[in-house]
Amino acid sequence: AQTVTQSQPEMSVQEAETVTLSCTYDTSESDYYLFWYKQPPSRQMILVIRQEAYKQQNATENRFSVNFQKAAKSFSLKISDSQLGDAAMYFCAYRRNFGNEKLTFGTGTRLTIIP
């Protein structure tokens, strides 16, 4: 079974600084996707960024980028120029690319932005 581990329950960062959230996962499959989701206090889960396992190039979305290390099964999220609106729970998630494409989530990291 696939597992996703987020070892940082809480992180904080000064506004405008850079922060990195860690995620590791375990799978025996080779074809899968990895995601970072953001869940603000309003609760709705929002997709931040995704990475396809067969792509070596790290995904980027504006201020958000990932460091995908497939061999190490590591998938960290870097947030540059942190803004107050980035404060939220961040969940790392895995899904395989066939069959039941259910998401397996980590336990989340609560990110606080310090003004």
Add this chain to the structure above:
Amino acid sequence: DTGVSQDPRHKITKRGQNVTFRCDPISEHNRLYWYRQTLGQGPEFLTYFQNEAQLEKSRLLSDRFSAERPKGSFSTLEIQRTEQGDSAMYLCASSLDGTGGGYTFGSGTRLTVV
């Protein structure tokens, strides 16, 4: 299309009562998922539909839980004889088969069993 809608947003019920939640996915999405999220945890998979067919159910989904998706459109999740341990956020999400993208989540239904 305004995204994935869930109703109600909050539900407080007495132990032993039945409750039903509704999810309206994005209209062109053929896959629909239900997740449960307890405080401080990530969402856990409950069940999913491809069109109207329910293709997988988690072990978390006891016999008291049932889900339907008639005609492959909206879905309902019913919990019979609720227990305090059922208190959680119930999230619905939808996706389009084969696109490789993430899901679109609804805002969830928070259930409190008293």
